Structures are given as C-alpha cells and as structure tokens.
Amino acid sequence: MSEIDSLKSQLESLQAEALAAFAGAADLSGLQALRVQYLGKKGALTEVLKGVGKLAPADRPVIGKFVNQTKQALAAALDAAEAELAIKAKAARIESERIDVTLSGRKAGRGALHPVQQGLDELTAIFSQMGFAVAEGPEIEDEFHNFDALNIPPEHPARAMHDTFFLKDIQGDDGEPMLLRTHTSPVQIRAMKHFLAEGGEPPLAVVAPGRVYRCDYDVTHSPMFHQVEVFKVGRDVSLAHLKGVLQHFLSAYFEKDVAIRLRPHYFPFTEPSAEVDIGCVFCAGKGCRICKGSGWIEVLGSGMIHPNVLKSVGIDADEFSGFAFGLGVERMVMLKKGIPDLRLFFENDVRFLSRMGVMK
Ligand SMILES: [Zn+2]
Structure with missing residues (x-):
C-alpha cells in the first residue's frame, strides 16, 4: 500500500472510530473530552498528520484536502452530538421539575x-x-x-x-x-x-x-x-x-x-x-x-x-x-x-x- 493510501485508510478508520465515540457520549463533559481526544493539538488527527511529511510533495495537497474533509466531518458530528445532548439535558431537567398537580395541597393555617x-x-x-x-x-x-x-x-x-x-x-x-x-x-x-x-x-x-x-x-x-x-x-x-x-x-x-x-x-x-x-x-x-x-x-x-x-x-x-x-x-x-x-x-x-x- 502506498503512503498516501495508508494515510487515507488511517483517516477513514479514525473518522469511523470518532463518530461512534461521539454518538456514545453520555453527557456534554464526556463529549468535550472526546473533542480534545480527536481534534485537540495533541489529538489523534494531529498524530495522523505527522505522516504527511513523509509524502511526496505532489501528494500533499491531495491528502490535505482529505484531512480537511475528515476534520469538518468530525466537527459537524461533534456539533450535532452536542445539540442532541443539550436537548436531552433539558428534557431531563423538565422531567425532574415536574409537579404532580393531582396531589392534594398542604392547608395553610386559618386565622x-x-x-x-x-x-x-x-x-x-x-x-x-x-x-x-x-x-x-x-x-x-x-x-x-x-x-x-x-x-x-x-x-x-x-x-x-x-x-x-x-x-x-x-x-x-x-x-x-x-x-x-x-x-x-x-x-x-x-x-x-x-x-x-x-x-x-x-x-x-x-x-x-x-x-x-x-x-x-x-x-x-x-x-x-x-x-x-x-x-x-x-x-x-x-x-x-x-x-x-x-x-x-x-x-x-x-x-x-x-x-x-x-x-x-x-x-x-x-x-x-x-x-x-x-x-x-x-x-x-x-x-x-x-x-x-x-x-x-x-x-x-x-x-x-x-x-x-x-x-x-x-x-x-x-x-x-x-x-x-x-x-x-x-x-x-x-x-x-x-x-x-x-x-x-x-x-x-x-x-x-x-x-x-x-x-x-
Ligand atoms: Zn347559676
């Protein structure tokens, strides 16, 4: 396998792994940790990009475009997962604050x-x-x-x-x-x-x-x-x-x-x-x-x-x-x-x- 195909395949598996991880995040803080893990300065994507230096100069723009697509896909998936978690959190809060209006009230003392x-x-x-x-x-x-x-x-x-x-x-x-x-x-x-x-x-x-x-x-x-x-x-x-x-x-x-x-x-x-x-x-x-x-x-x-x-x-x-x-x-x-x-x-x-x- 050529260097460029190897990099492409690494990026593809990284993307698949990341998307699965984002979808499984339990809450917003877990999602934030995943964002750092995949897209952070020392994250998995950066790690893969280190391989770009070994490519022939003509291949670099090709892989660069592919890297950008992967980055955008991850960012979009993160945003979508974040929005979904925010909706879930709101629903959970509403549920926890629900009032049972059928309960009988406490009587105030009458003067x-x-x-x-x-x-x-x-x-x-x-x-x-x-x-x-x-x-x-x-x-x-x-x-x-x-x-x-x-x-x-x-x-x-x-x-x-x-x-x-x-x-x-x-x-x-x-x-x-x-x-x-x-x-x-x-x-x-x-x-x-x-x-x-x-x-x-x-x-x-x-x-x-x-x-x-x-x-x-x-x-x-x-x-x-x-x-x-x-x-x-x-x-x-x-x-x-x-x-x-x-x-x-x-x-x-x-x-x-x-x-x-x-x-x-x-x-x-x-x-x-x-x-x-x-x-x-x-x-x-x-x-x-x-x-x-x-x-x-x-x-x-x-x-x-x-x-x-x-x-x-x-x-x-x-x-x-x-x-x-x-x-x-x-x-x-x-x-x-x-x-x-x-x-x-x-x-x-x-x-x-x-x-x-x-x-x-
Ligand atoms: Zn008397």
Missing part, C-alpha cells in the same frame, strides 16, 4: 377572630340593628371628659376608685394632665358635643365600643379590658325605655329569653342608677357555683343620665332626659362561653383562641 373582638362585634351589631349609631373616642383622655363632665369632680371618691393610669409625659393642649381612659363613658360626652356642634337636636342614640385601662390585675381584672357604652338622649326617655332595651339586648346576646332585674345602686353619672342582673345562664336560676346559689348574675351598670352630665355638654336637662349603661365585654364573653378566667383572653394560647375564636 380566627379573637373572642374579645368577636364579642365587641356581636354586641355592637345588636345595638346597631336597634338603631344606635356607632361612635369611638380616644383612649388617651383628659380629666374633663373622663371625670368632670361625667359628674365626678376632683374631690369625688369615685375618682380615686378608678385606679387611673396618668401619663407623665403627655399633656393636653392647655397643659392639663392626660390619662388612659378608665371607661368608655367619655365617648358619651364627646358624641353628644359632636352631635350638638353639627347642629343636631336629640334624640340621639349611640353605642361606643372600645378599650379601657385601670391599674388592676387578678383573676377578674386586667389592666386593659373592653367596654361597650350605650346611651340614648331624647324627650321623655324613661327608665322603662332602659329596661326594654336591656331586655331585648340581653336576650339577643344570650340567644334566649333571659330574666333581668334592676337593683338600685350608685354611679355618679346616672340618677337613679341600677345594677342589672340576669337570671343565671348556667343553672336557669336554680342556683349554682357561678351565681353563688343566688340564681342571678350581675352583668352591667345602668341608669338615667345625671342632669349634671347633660348640662356639661349644654343639653337642657329639663327638656331632655336619657339612659346610659356600660358593660364589660370580657365578662359578657365569659358568661356566654363559660370561660372561667379572664386572663385566658390575654395569654394568647393558640389552643384557647382557636377553640373560642370564630373562623372568618
């Missing part, structure tokens, strides 16, 4: 309204349905709205009994001391003043839910708690109206006909004043541990708005009268749901909250 918020909403809704307008007032109050206007002058013992948080660093516009309101009754004053300032004339019926503060903490007291204040001012508003509203509201809230009784009491801002009891919702009046055997449970304080309170906002107490009552939201929720300890509301134990809360 619930805090039982106190739920109570506030429920109580407010009942009065709202009865035609009372909803009003809110500031939690940081001055002494006028929290005490003076409500017929609790500075020397009044009730003022000391309120266990008030005074705010050291905050003063009112006129430099007066400010405090955290001890009840929602100041909203009575603010709502009446606002109503009159807008040119309104009684009747006026308002429900005012909100947070109040007293420095007190035990099984039945928390330094922050919630009240709902309810009042109506108009001509000929009487104790009978108060009792009718209470009867309707308490039966609506406890979702049954509850017996109520008014017991004479004293509050500075109402005259006459009465504490309101309901027939025990736990024993239906027979007597149990919760009602201490009496069959009655105290639920709120009420009365006819004191003329001095009406006067403090400029309402003629001879022409108009009103009733008012305030209730503790936590206490109402405890009675309705049979919750034994006030502190459960503020410990934020998720087990308690999810059992007592309403899912929305």
Whole structure:
C-alpha cells in the first residue's frame, strides 16, 4: 500500500472510530473530552498528520484536502452530538421539575377572630340593628371628659376608685394632665358635643365600643379590658325605655329569653342608677357555683343620665332626659362561653383562641 493510501485508510478508520465515540457520549463533559481526544493539538488527527511529511510533495495537497474533509466531518458530528445532548439535558431537567398537580395541597393555617373582638362585634351589631349609631373616642383622655363632665369632680371618691393610669409625659393642649381612659363613658360626652356642634337636636342614640385601662390585675381584672357604652338622649326617655332595651339586648346576646332585674345602686353619672342582673345562664336560676346559689348574675351598670352630665355638654336637662349603661365585654364573653378566667383572653394560647375564636 502506498503512503498516501495508508494515510487515507488511517483517516477513514479514525473518522469511523470518532463518530461512534461521539454518538456514545453520555453527557456534554464526556463529549468535550472526546473533542480534545480527536481534534485537540495533541489529538489523534494531529498524530495522523505527522505522516504527511513523509509524502511526496505532489501528494500533499491531495491528502490535505482529505484531512480537511475528515476534520469538518468530525466537527459537524461533534456539533450535532452536542445539540442532541443539550436537548436531552433539558428534557431531563423538565422531567425532574415536574409537579404532580393531582396531589392534594398542604392547608395553610386559618386565622380566627379573637373572642374579645368577636364579642365587641356581636354586641355592637345588636345595638346597631336597634338603631344606635356607632361612635369611638380616644383612649388617651383628659380629666374633663373622663371625670368632670361625667359628674365626678376632683374631690369625688369615685375618682380615686378608678385606679387611673396618668401619663407623665403627655399633656393636653392647655397643659392639663392626660390619662388612659378608665371607661368608655367619655365617648358619651364627646358624641353628644359632636352631635350638638353639627347642629343636631336629640334624640340621639349611640353605642361606643372600645378599650379601657385601670391599674388592676387578678383573676377578674386586667389592666386593659373592653367596654361597650350605650346611651340614648331624647324627650321623655324613661327608665322603662332602659329596661326594654336591656331586655331585648340581653336576650339577643344570650340567644334566649333571659330574666333581668334592676337593683338600685350608685354611679355618679346616672340618677337613679341600677345594677342589672340576669337570671343565671348556667343553672336557669336554680342556683349554682357561678351565681353563688343566688340564681342571678350581675352583668352591667345602668341608669338615667345625671342632669349634671347633660348640662356639661349644654343639653337642657329639663327638656331632655336619657339612659346610659356600660358593660364589660370580657365578662359578657365569659358568661356566654363559660370561660372561667379572664386572663385566658390575654395569654394568647393558640389552643384557647382557636377553640373560642370564630373562623372568618
Ligand atoms: Zn347559676
């Protein structure tokens, strides 16, 4: 065999071997190694080309053309193999990232309204349905709205009994001391003043839910708690109206006909004043541990708005009268749901909250 035929045959077998190797490459890095092995500077093709020097000068262009063809064939085969591997790699990645949409999902935990918020909403809704307008007032109050206007002058013992948080660093516009309101009754004053300032004339019926503060903490007291204040001012508003509203509201809230009784009491801002009891919702009046055997449970304080309170906002107490009552939201929720300890509301134990809360 001539030198040139021998070289040609070497190149042919090299090409066949290389093409088979390219087709069998498992991945792109394996293919890159083969590219170096066959076409690299020290590769198999270069090795074969060393034989070209031994050829007669006339044969060299002939073999040169043949070498170029082989080179091009290998390069084309490499590119094709590379493209194929790239497609396979992409398909494998898509396969690995496939999502089974038929699997059932993981449920996100659902929130619930805090039982106190739920109570506030429920109580407010009942009065709202009865035609009372909803009003809110500031939690940081001055002494006028929290005490003076409500017929609790500075020397009044009730003022000391309120266990008030005074705010050291905050003063009112006129430099007066400010405090955290001890009840929602100041909203009575603010709502009446606002109503009159807008040119309104009684009747006026308002429900005012909100947070109040007293420095007190035990099984039945928390330094922050919630009240709902309810009042109506108009001509000929009487104790009978108060009792009718209470009867309707308490039966609506406890979702049954509850017996109520008014017991004479004293509050500075109402005259006459009465504490309101309901027939025990736990024993239906027979007597149990919760009602201490009496069959009655105290639920709120009420009365006819004191003329001095009406006067403090400029309402003629001879022409108009009103009733008012305030209730503790936590206490109402405890009675309705049979919750034994006030502190459960503020410990934020998720087990308690999810059992007592309403899912929305
Ligand atoms: Zn009872």
